Amino acid sequence: MRYKVVLPTGLLVASLLFSGCGQKEDTAADAKPTPPAAADNAGTAPASAPDFSAATKQYRSFAIEQCDLFVKETEKFTNAVKAGKLEEAKQLYAPARAYYERIEPVAESLGDLDPNIDARINDVDAAEWRGFHRIEKALWEDKTTAGQEGYADQLLKDAQLLRAKIETIDLDASLMVTGAVELLNEVSSSKVTGEEELYSHTDLYDFAANVEGAEKIFEILRPELAKKDAGLEKEIGERFAALKQELGAFKKGDGYVDYTELNQDQIRKLSQNLDALAEPLSNMGKILGV
Amino acid sequence: MSDHKQQPSNDSILNKSLTRRDVLRLAGTGGLGLILGGGAIGGLLTAENKRKEGARVSASNAEERIPFYGTHQAGIITPAQNFIYFAAFDMTATGSKALQKLFRAWTAAAAAMSEGQPVGDESGNYNLPPVDTGESAGLSPSRLTITFGAGPSLFDDRFGLGAKRPPSFTDLPAFNGDQLEPQWCGGDIGVQVCADDMQVAFHAVRNLARLARGTAVLRWVQEGFQRTAAADPKSGTPRNLLGFKDGTANPAVTNDQEMNKVVWAQSSDGPSWMAGGSYMAVRRIRMRIEIWDRSTLKDQEDTFGRYRGSGAPLGAVNEFDPVDLTAKDKSGNLMIPADSHVALARGDGSVQILRRSYSYSGGMDLKTGQLDAGLLFISFQRDLFKQFVPLQQKLAKNDRLNEYILHVGSAVFACFPGTSKNGYIGEVLF
Numbered sequence: 042m043r044y045k046v047v048l049p050t051g052l053l054v055a056s057l058l059f060s061g062c063g064q065k066e067d068t069a070a071d072a073k074p075t076p077p078a079a080a081d082n083a084g085t086a087p088a089s090a091p092d093f094s095a096a097t098k099q100y101r102s103f104a105i106e107q108c109d110l111f112v113k114e115t116e117k118f119t120n121a122v123k124a125g126k127l128e129e130a131k132q133l134y135a136p137a138r139a140y141y142e143r144i145e146p147v148a149e150s151l152g153d154l155d156p157n158i159d160a161r162i163n164d165v166d167a168a169e170w171r172g173f174h175r176i177e178k179a180l181w182e183d184k185t186t187a188g189q190e191g192y193a194d195q196l197l198k199d200a201q202l203l204r205a206k207i208e209t210i211d212l213d214a215s216l217m218v219t220g221a222v223e224l225l226n227e228v229s230s231s232k233v234t235g236e237e238e239l240y241s242h243t244d245l246y247d248f249a250a251n252v253e254g255a256e257k258i259f260e261i262l263r264p265e266l267a268k269k270d271a272g273l274e275k276e277i278g279e280r281f282a283a284l285k286q287e288l289g290a291f292k293k294g295d296g297y298v299d300y301t302e303l304n305q306d307q308i309r310k311l312s313q314n315l316d317a318l319a320e321p322l323s324n325m326g327k328i329l330g331v
Numbered sequence: 332m333s334d335h336k337q338q339p340s341n342d343s344i345l346n347k348s349l350t351r352r353d354v355l356r357l358a359g360t361g362g363l364g365l366i367l368g369g370g371a372i373g374g375l376l377t378a379e380n381k382r383k384e385g386a387r388v389s390a391s392n393a394e395e396r397i398p399f400y401g402t403h404q405a406g407i408i409t410p411a412q413n414f415i416y417f418a419a420f421d422m423t424a425t426g427s428k429a430l431q432k433l434f435r436a437w438t439a440a441a442a443a444m445s446e447g448q449p450v451g452d453e454s455g456n457y458n459l460p461p462v463d464t465g466e467s468a469g470l471s472p473s474r475l476t477i478t479f480g481a482g483p484s485l486f487d488d489r490f491g492l493g494a495k496r497p498p499s500f501t502d503l504p505a506f507n508g509d510q511l512e513p514q515w516c517g518g519d520i521g522v523q524v525c526a527d528d529m530q531v532a533f534h535a536v537r538n539l540a541r542l543a544r545g546t547a548v549l550r551w552v553q554e555g556f557q558r559t560a561a562a563d564p565k566s567g568t569p570r571n572l573l574g575f576k577d578g579t580a581n582p583a584v585t586n587d588q589e590m591n592k593v594v595w596a597q598s599s600d601g602p603s604w605m606a607g608g609s610y611m612a613v614r615r616i617r618m619r620i621e622i623w624d625r626s627t628l629k630d631q632e633d634t635f636g637r638y639r640g641s642g643a644p645l646g647a648v649n650e651f652d653p654v655d656l657t658a659k660d661k662s663g664n665l666m667i668p669a670d671s672h673v674a675l676a677r678g679d680g681s682v683q684i685l686r687r688s689y690s691y692s693g694g695m696d697l698k699t700g701q702l703d704a705g706l707l708f709i710s711f712q713r714d715l716f717k718q719f720v721p722l723q724q725k726l727a728k729n730d731r732l733n734e735y736i737l738h739v740g741s742a743v744f745a746c747f748p749g750t751s752k753n754g755y756i757g758e759v760l761f
Contacts, residue, residue: 218458280545313423317545326458 091328093214096261101212103257104144108204111140115200119193122176122186131180135243135296138173141200142250143257145227146220151206157199161231161239171195174239181240217258218326224255225319233312235300245297248311249288255322256281265328273321280318287314395471395527399445401749404756406476407609407711408584408594408685411569412525415555415689416532417613417707418540419482419518419742420547425489431761433546437479437522437539438755444531447472450538464541466534473528477535479756480521480611480744495760497601499716503612503741506727515615515740518550523611523709527560551740553615555689555707568642568650572690572704573623573735575635576642579650580676582683593683593718594711604759607748609711612684612719615691615740618705623735634731636671644673672732675725684710684718705736715743 114137121130141148141158149155156165158172171192179189231237232248259266259277267274287310291298303311397405422430440450447470449463486496502517522539526532532554540549557569571577582589591597598606623631632639642650646658646666654677658666667674687710693703712718727733747757 215458276545313548317423317548320541320544323460326456329458330456 091265093217093262093265096214096265097212097217099261100217100258101210103261104147104207104210104212105204107140107144108207111137112197112200112204114140116197119197122180122193123190125186127180127184127186130176130186131241134173134177134180134241135238135246138243139246139250142227142247143224143254145251145254146216146223147207147210147212148203149223150210150216151203154199154203154206158196158203161237172199177238177240214262215326215329217262218329221255221258221325222319222323224251224258225315225322227251228315229312229319233308233315235308238300242300243297244300245288245291249297252281252284252288252315256285259322259325262325262328266325269327270324273324273327276321277318277325280314280321284311284314284318287311395474396447397445397472397474397476399442399477400751403595403607403609403749404476404478404746405445405749406478406523406525407687407746408590409474409476409525410584411557411687411689412474412476413527413557413559414525414529414532415707415709416524416526416529416536416552417555417709418522418524418536418552419550420520420522420540420543421550422485422489422519422547424546427490427492427761429546430485430490430757431755433543434479434757435755436542438750438757440538440542441477441479441535441756442752444535444538445472445475445477447475450542464534464537466537467531470528470531473526473531475524475526475531475535477539478523478525478611478746480523480608480746481757481760482518482521482742482744484517485519492760495602495604497605497745499601499714500610500743500745503715503720503723503743506723506738508727508733509738509741511741512739515551515553517742518744520547521611521613521742521744521746529554529556553691553693553707553740555691557689571688571706572618572620573631573635574639575631575637576650577688577706578686579637579642580654580673581686584685590685592713594685594713596713600714605745605748608759609713609746610715610719611744611746612708612710612712612715612723613740613742613744614706614708614738616706616708617703617737617739619701619735619737620704621701626735633668633671634735636667636673645671668731670729670731672726672730675730676722678722678725682718682722684712684722686710711746 114133118130118133118137121133145155145159148158156169156172159174160170160172161174162170162178164170173196175192176189176196179185179187228248228251232244232251235242235244237247238244259281263274263278266277288297291303291307397409399405422433424430424433443450444467447467449465449468451462453462483496483501486492486500522536524532524535524539526535536552560566563569568576568579582593584590594609596605596608596610600606626634628639632645636654637644641648643652644654644667646655646660647653654667654673656665656667656669656674656677660666669675686708688706688708691705691707695701696703710719727738747759750756750758
């Protein structure tokens with residue numbers, strides 16, 4: 042799914058909001074280690090720093106939009122599970138998850154919601170395991186929807202709770218910058234290895250969604266980055282394009298081929314393209330100042 | 332540590348006055364009482380102090396630091412360090428600009444790391460990842476050398492270097508018995524990293540790979556080791572994993588004339604850009620050590636043509652005794668079998684190479700449960716096809732050792748001449 046980005050000119054207005062080392066405190070940042078104030082840098086802080094309020098506003102509406110679609114598509118999926126429609130449920134599984142995967146770092150900052158929705162088999166105690174992957178195992182490995190009704194209801198409730206909570210989240214530019222890298226790290230650590238979708242092998246849907254989520258953030262912050270470091274902005278843009286081209290080869294219909302169809306060389310090449318992108322992307326924090 | 336090697340220099344010692352720091356340091360070592368006890372002795376103490384400082388500078392300069400810049404690249408005739416971490420890269424970017432940019436970045440990083448410095452200045456920005464990965468912070472340079480070379484594939488049409496390829500520089504021909512596995516072969520660029528500390532070597536490869544992201548990717552890596560200087564203070568010829576001394580017959584790296592004859596490409600040899608460079612052959616040679624371990628001592632010594640204990644040629648007494656390929660025992664048999672490793676490698680002595688090999692351990696072979704271990708053979712020569720190839724052809728056909736070894740990896744690299752502070756490695760190509 043593609044979203045056209047229109048950047049408001051207000052984005053470029055400078056203010057004192059991000060001067061010095063001070064990070065805007067918010068609930069999202071609470072979940073991450075807050076950088077300690079660096080005494081050495083206090084004297085070199087810029088007199089003014091960019092105002093990211095328009096950018097964060099834009100990202101918030103993206104996150105909410107994705108979340109709306111996530112709830113809607115999850116409901117279709119859980120309805121199919123509850124109706125015992127095995128094949129339909131399998132078809133709806135990966136596309137519904139993609140909306141979640143695009144905004145994963147936001148969800149991860151909201152406490153238990155991420156494990157409840159997205160935990161894999163050994164991520165949590167067996168007794169607490171629920172969510173997408175629990176149902177995934179039933180659909181693909183046990184080849185049945187039987188007994189999944191409770192998990193389906195729970196999943197939809199968790200998705201709705203995420204939608205409710207996302208309104209309250211206090212986004213800032215720092216969360217966006219780290220979130221973009223986190224999305225790619227997600228790909229690196231579980232999608233590339235094929236561990237994420239152990240039973241359905243729909244890893245490429247998640248892969249693409251994570252990359253799209255990271256790209257959305259990049260597109261929003263891009264003008265500011267271009268001002269700070271045009272070379273880096275260009276490099277990141279090129280590498281998003283290269284990775285998406287690489288991914289494009291595995292498209293099939295509206296989705297992607299089964300991950301087991303990829304050979305080792307193809308997987309390694311995807312992984313290397315991803316690293317090539319994530320490395321410069323991790324320097325996007327330049328726009329935040331010191 | 333190495334004070335005993337240093338002679339105090341006589342110039343200006345007596346003029347040197349004690350600084351506050353000197354006094355504090357002497358206090359720390361119990362010397363202060365002497366200063367306070369007799370003024371006249373002060374000069375001698377400053378001399379002592381100077382001597383120590385000299386030793387310290389020398390220890391870091393001469394013993395821990397190998398200059399990166401120079402006529403030739405470091406790591407070729409540099410006496411072998413304790414460890415190697417070899418990395419072969421493939422370019423993913425195309426165009427000569429991307430290649431030049433990579434070489435420049437690598438040169439700056441390699442020069443800094445050879446001095447024990449991080450690969451770049453830290454910004455101190457908490458919103459950015461650190462520039463250097465940090466695991467070698469505070470460690471000595473550990474005689475780190477980083478040697479770069481171009482593989483034959485770099486001279487295809489991706490970088491416009493087709494015309495620069497030395498005429499005879501191609502992948503090695505197939506040798507008898509080769510069982511090459513693609514994952515241990517080739518590479519657009521070879522980087523030999525050696526150091527007396529494995530963490531220092533690892534840090535170098537890791538940071539070069541990081542700098543290359545988006546431009547080049549790792550194709551294969553192999554770490555290797557030798558006995559360390561600490562374990563072998565006399566620096567004897569190292570033993571390979573078959574228990575035999577390896578490298579006894581190497582040419583003397585201190586002999587410039589010999590190095591020009593054996594190791595350094597000369598401008599008259601071919602492309603002028605390679606003058607002062609050297610061609611590197613890399614072979615990953617798996618040893619069937621389990622089989623070797625059940626061979627008799629007699630078999631083992633006949634295989635190498637040397638005594639296991641002393642390293643002396645069979646029939647001789649000391650390691651460096653001349654190899655007499657005609658010597659016979661009482662029954663008229665050759666002391667050194669004609670198909671032994673030393674007999675074939677030595678030949679008539681006309682073909683020489685500079686060997687700089689390391690042992691490797693690649694964990695366990697999951698198929699057999701045996702150790703994947705052997706030799707990361709590396710040699711430098713002026714001309715691969717006049718030196719390494721005929722030698723290896725002969726060995727591959729007849730060497731008794733072939734029963735116990737298996738060539739699984741192969742690569743060649745044209746190692747550039749050295750560069751100066753204003754230049755960069757590989758600049759000669761453009």
